Amino acid sequence: MTALDILxxxxxxxxxxxxxxxxxxxVPAFASTxxxxxxxxxxxxxxxxxRRALDSITFCAAAIPALVVLFWFHYxxxxxxxxxxxxxxxxxxxxxxxNTLAVYRIIADALRDLPRQFVATGQVCGMTRAQIVRYIxxxxxxxxxxxxxxxxQVVIFQxxxxxxxxxxxxxxxxxxxxNSQVYRPVTIYTAMAILFLVTAGSAMYYARQLRLKYYxxxxxx
Amino acid sequence: MYMLHEVEKRYGKSxxxxxxxxxxxxxxxxVMMGPSGAGKSTLLRLLSFIEVPDHGSVCLKLxxxxxxxxxxxxPWPRITCVFQKQFLWPHLTLLDNLLxxxxxxxxxxxxxxxxxxxxxxxxxxxINRYPNEVSGGQAQRVALARALVLDPELILIDEPHGxxxxxxxxxxxxxxxxxxxSGVGLIIATHSxxxxxxxxxxxxxxxxxxxxxxxxxxxxxxxxxxxxxxxxGMTTPFTASYKGRI
Numbered sequence: 193m194t195a196l197d198i199l200x201x202x203x204x205x206x207x208x209x210x211x212x213x214x215x216x217x218x219v220p221a222f223a224s225t226x227x228x229x230x231x232x233x234x235x236x237x238x239x240x241x242x243r244r245a246l247d248s249i250t251f252c253a254a255a256i257p258a259l260v261v262l263f264w265f266h267y268x269x270x271x272x273x274x275x276x277x278x279x280x281x282x283x284x285x286x287x288x289x290x291n292t293l294a295v296y297r298i299i300a301d302a303l304r305d306l307p308r309q310f311v312a313t314g315q316v317c318g319m320t321r322a323q324i325v326r327y328i329x330x331x332x333x334x335x336x337x338x339x340x341x342x343x344x345q346v347v348i349f350q351x352x353x354x355x356x357x358x359x360x361x362x363x364x365x366x367x368x369x370x371n372s373q374v375y376r377p378v379t380i381y382t383a384m385a386i387l388f389l390v391t392a393g394s395a396m397y398y399a400r401q402l403r404l405k406y407y408x409x410x411x412x413x
Numbered sequence: 414m415y416m417l418h419e420v421e422k423r424y425g426k427s428x429x430x431x432x433x434x435x436x437x438x439x440x441x442x443x444v445m446m447g448p449s450g451a452g453k454s455t456l457l458r459l460l461s462f463i464e465v466p467d468h469g470s471v472c473l474k475l476x477x478x479x480x481x482x483x484x485x486x487x488p489w490p491r492i493t494c495v496f497q498k499q500f501l502w503p504h505l506t507l508l509d510n511l512l513x514x515x516x517x518x519x520x521x522x523x524x525x526x527x528x529x530x531x532x533x534x535x536x537x538x539x540i541n542r543y544p545n546e547v548s549g550g551q552a553q554r555v556a557l558a559r560a561l562v563l564d565p566e567l568i569l570i571d572e573p574h575g576x577x578x579x580x581x582x583x584x585x586x587x588x589x590x591x592x593x594x595s596g597v598g599l600i601i602a603t604h605s606x607x608x609x610x611x612x613x614x615x616x617x618x619x620x621x622x623x624x625x626x627x628x629x630x631x632x633x634x635x636x637x638x639x640x641x642x643x644x645x646g647m648t649t650p651f652t653a654s655y656k657g658r659i
Binding site: 307315316317332 | 461463487490493496500502503514563
């Protein structure tokens with residue numbers, strides 16, 4: 193039985209697994225970005241105490257392994273609250289939460305690192321606040337944040353594998369189940385590696401190219 | 414004419430400028446001198462209204478209009494500023510750096526103005542490059558051109574000679590003099606004694622976080638402050654002292 197035979201025979205299961213993985217990656221990617229932008233906006237309104245609290249939370253979230261957070265939401269949190277949530281939603285919630293905090297950090301860092309003189313230069317050139325945001329701040333922030341944002345989504349893609357440990361039928365769990373039936377670990381896990389190499393590898397390569405393209409050396413030559 | 418009254422500026426716990434009460438002309442070539450760290454750049458930022466003083470006020474009377482720092486004045490681009498590090502927008506080509514302020518101001522004769530600026534500063538060879546692809550002197554010319562395309566009445570420039578070789582300095586001085594003769598006011602923070610001697614109409618001396626003197630050029634030749642006396646060699650010139658071995 194070749195790899196192609198396995199893929200063809202179990203195509204329904206693989207497609208279902210890929211679809212679940214896509215949901216676990218794409219929903220957090222978009223939802224987290226919107227929430228993170230809203231959080232940064234809120235920080236601007238609520239001031240330093242809110243930002244400090246959020247910074248503390250992002251620090252803690254970065255220190256605690258994703259698997260611990262996932263298991264915490266799956267077992268103790270639900271037991272304490274006396275509720276039962278489908279594992280898929282638990283995984284989606286966990287990945288969205290972790291991604292939101294990471295994306296917030298990326299946006300906050302990009303804003304902090306933006307030299308204020310670029311904005312001041314816009315001011316003394318007579319540009320309005322809206323024009324400065326549109327033509328100077330947003331393009332510079334986009335260039336600073338986009339490569340890191342792509343890298344972060346790759347991390348979420350890889351982290352989505354942990355969902356298999358709480359019985360979410362994503363790609364890796366499907367692969368494990370099929371392997372338990374046909375027992376072709378070399379073929380199946382090599383196929384998994386190739387899948388990640390093609391998808392995550394492409395995204396990482398793109399992020400690297402963007403970083404090279406957008407990087408501007410401010411020193412004189 | 415600038416009118417400064419009891420101006421004070423702090424960054425955190427450190428007081429950078431204090432007790433500044435003086436008038437500074439805005440329609441001639443004013444040179445701001447003083448030792449490093451004396452507060453020249455901070456004073457320049459206050460004069461360009463990018464920052465406001467923590468105490469006191471900065472007022473500018475410009476061709477009949479009064480701008481007051483206490484009233485959130487926004488005199489740009491009638492007055493503009495060129496920073497020490499030019500801060501050309503790095504995501505735009507040099508040409509787009511010139512075009513953006515004009516387009517933002519919805520100027521009609523954009524092409525004419527930019528062409529004129531490119532010719533004036535001899536920038537046609539490198540105008541399509543990005544800021545990181547040109548030398549310090551070329552970036553300085555673009556920054557000056559960007560400040561000029563909107564026809565300001567007053568330009569404040571921080572350390573324009575920094576990082577330029579002698580030839581580039583000479584070319585820059587020519588540009589500045591041409592501006593001066595076309596009626597544009599210039600306030601320039603510089604360490605160049607030669608430039609000050611040759612071209613300044615008024616010299617503002619900043620020492621220890623305050624304006625020590627505002628003098629006309631003739632008075633500058635007979636310096637009154639300790640820094641100027643030492644800078645011009647009237648008393649013990651600057652010497653280096655070392656502790657231990659080198």
